[in-house]
Amino acid sequence: MFGLGFTEILLIIVVAIIFLGPDKLPSTMVDVAKFFRNVKRTIGTVKDSIEEEMHVSDIKNEVLSYKNELLNANENLKKSTGISEMKTQITNLNNEISKDDAPSLEKKIVEPQDITFQKKPKVENTDV
Numbered sequence: 001m002f003g004l005g006f007t008e009i010l011l012i013i014v015v016a017i018i019f020l021g022p023d024k025l026p027s028t029m030v031d032v033a034k035f036f037r038n039v040k041r042t043i044g045t046v047k048d049s050i051e052e053e054m055h056v057s058d059i060k061n062e063v064l065s066y067k068n069e070l071l072n073a074n075e076n077l078k079k080s081t082g083i084s085e086m087k088t089q090i091t092n093l094n095n096e097i098s099k100d101d102a103p104s105l106e107k108k109i110v111e112p113q114d115i116t117f118q119k120k121p122k123v124e125n126t127d128v
Contacts, residue, residue, distance in 0.1 A: 016028070
């Protein structure tokens with residue numbers, strides 16, 4: 001409750017008994033319970049009135065209808081263009097090509113080149 005542990009609640013009760021005394025403590029507990037009940041009821045009323053003013057349920061229904069329309073349009077588009085069929089055909093074709101070309105593929109051996117850090121001679125421009 002409110003992130004309080006057993007020891008904190010016990011400490012609050014002991015302090016309440018010391019300050020209020022055993023004769024006023026029961027009536028004070030009833031008043032505190034009424035206060036929390038009223039706060040909870042007020043928060044619920046405010047929440048309901050805000051939802052009513054903002055028409056949250058109408059907005060939710062409208063969003064769900066748009067979502068359903070988009071899903072239907074997406075399925076119709078997939079059916080009309082045959083994207084899923086094309087995808088499987090491309091995958092099958094790719095697998096066939098890789099199987100056919102596998103024996104003919106060889107690693108090409110590249111001969112090493114000498115790397116030098118010497119300056120290249122300047123070539124003079126004779127096009128003057």
